[in-house]
Amino acid sequence: MTSVLQAQALGKRYGKRWALRECTVDIPAGHVVGLVGPNGAGKTTLLKLAGGQLEPTTGDITVLGGRPGSTPAQLARVGFVAQDTPLYAALTVAEHLRLGARLNPRWDAALARERSGQLGLDPSHRAGKLSGGERAQLALTLGLAKRPELLIMDEPVASLDPLARREFLHRLTEATAEHKLSVVLSSHLVSDLEKVCDYLIVLVDSRVRVAGEVDRLLATHHRLTGSLHAF
């Protein structure tokens, strides 16, 4: 089976500082993968390497069996929702959907309309006026409508209150089951990820501390929930 993410001794250095080092993982496709770690652990760096936005300093990475960002076709297979959801404050919800349709050859207009309707997003509302939760949901909708095989999301719930966090993660679980896509998302908190993800990568100080299926990790690392001190 194709791996969603395969890394071999992957490393990224900025000047003298290693943001990620010796990262070796192999995760079968179809998983919802959580990437957890404290500030500066290297989460964004790993996600950008997977999205093809950065080149490795050392080692190799493949995503869905291909080199990240190596061709337009490979790029179209992977959706990337950056940490500060890339919405345009002056554009309305409807304009974001139209823009998505123009920019993405695989765009699913029916899915985008249906999802934003279900979420109760007013098509005439400007993105700048949406709540944090609504912005996150719109960014997820735009990511799904691109019909990627893998959706990467960098800390999508970091700035949300507990209610909006729960709602977002619930919608994400529904969407991954319905669209059968692989997902990699990051967070500072295991508690955000343990119910949504079936695979976890724990990054501490630029290195993978532990990686594996959530059930197995929870069974062997009793204090995993809500805390990284177990590592």
Ligand code: ATP
């Ligand atoms: P956070 O949770 O705060 O977003 P993170 O786990 O996503 O952190 P990264 O953003 O990957 O961590 O950063 C890892 C390390 O690399 C940090 O020490 C950061 O300061 C450094 N770093 C990241 N990007 C750059 C850059 N463009 N130039 C120099 N150093 C960088």
